[in-house]
Amino acid sequence: MSPILSVPDLVTWLAGGHPPVVLDVRWTLAGPPAREVYQTGHVPGARYVDFDTVLSGPADPAGGGRHPLPAPEVFAAAMRDLGLRTDSDVVVYGAPDGFGAARAWWCLRYFGHRSVRVLDGGFAAWVAAGQPVEPGEPGEPALVETAGDFVARPGGMPVLDVDEAAMLARSGLLLDARAGERYRGETEPVDPVGGHIPGALSAPTAANLDADGLFLHPSRLRERFAALGIDEADGGSDVGTYCGSGVSAAQQVLALELAGVRAGLYVGSWSDWVSDGRRPVSTGPDRG
Known part of the structure; x- marks a missing residue:
């Protein structure tokens, strides 16, 4: 489905x-x-x-x-x-x-x-x-037509903590879902520090949608992510994504799933990363 x-x-x-x-x-x-x-x-x-x-x-x-x-x-x-x-x-x-x-x-x-x-x-x-x-x-x-009985059972989707995100940026593919100018550190409208996690790859979520705000066809999403080095055959075991605070990156996870790739979400994202000034920050267009 x-x-x-x-x-x-x-x-x-x-x-x-x-x-x-x-x-x-x-x-x-x-x-x-x-x-x-x-x-x-x-x-x-x-x-x-x-x-x-x-x-x-x-x-x-x-x-x-x-x-x-x-x-x-x-x-x-x-x-x-x-x-x-x-x-x-x-x-x-x-x-x-x-x-x-x-x-x-x-x-x-x-x-x-x-x-x-x-x-x-x-x-x-x-x-x-x-x-x-x-x-x-x-x-x-x-x-509410009937009483709800939902019970939360955490763990249904892969999650990355800060250390796992840092490791994935070095050894796999960690996608930065924010706009390119925020990734490059040219502007940062929300967080105190601009830039990106060293090793992360810029992949703005806007490129997942067409001009009408609809998701691209799965074949086009597969092409997009393949160009970033993601092969759906690996099941996304070495793929993760983050944004400013784990919101737009959820859209990236959804787009990746449409493309046949299961990816981890760094929920804390950039706002968590820069909460500790000892963590490294890269700027510019290169992954760092």
Whole structure:
């Protein structure tokens, strides 16, 4: 089963006898609060997911990055509150860049839920297709039709800690999912230090999408990653990715999975790496 689905596929699924649970994760670094965006209009029946309290744990200045993983019990409780059951089919959507939706997809997979897919193109694709939009909050019956029984079982997706990321940058392929100028250290709008992990390879997530914000066809993604030295035949055992705080890199993991490669996510990412000033930093276009 592909980890993504199209708007027409979702429309058909929602009209069937066993519709999926739809989660709205329109997270961005700037702009109006996500809850207000959701209340303005969402896929009918979609359930709002707060990124900062559900898909991320509290940040610790001492390390772990801006968006560490949520505690298993916190994530599980939030999913149960949304009515998520062990056998639920789930579809997540967000902004066209796919960042928030991919993080939700990754978290659900990491905590043991297998049947989860991302709406290709996000909410913008839904609206562009002329599909109906529901304002406000769903009524209680629509929000939770049955009690959830989701139990978090960590370990469903590969994770890299800081030492594993450093080793992979030297001995495998560690992809930096941020924009090229941040990788090169020319600008750093969020973290105190610019640059990249020595040995990491620049692979901005924007190149995973077409002009309409849809994921490239798997064959084109395979070509893209092959040009970076990734061979799908190795199963991605020596491939990992990071970004600023483990959000856009989740979209990279999703794109790699579409290409047939299973990759590890350095959740702490650059914000964790630079929390310790003793760690080396490379700048410029070379891997370092």
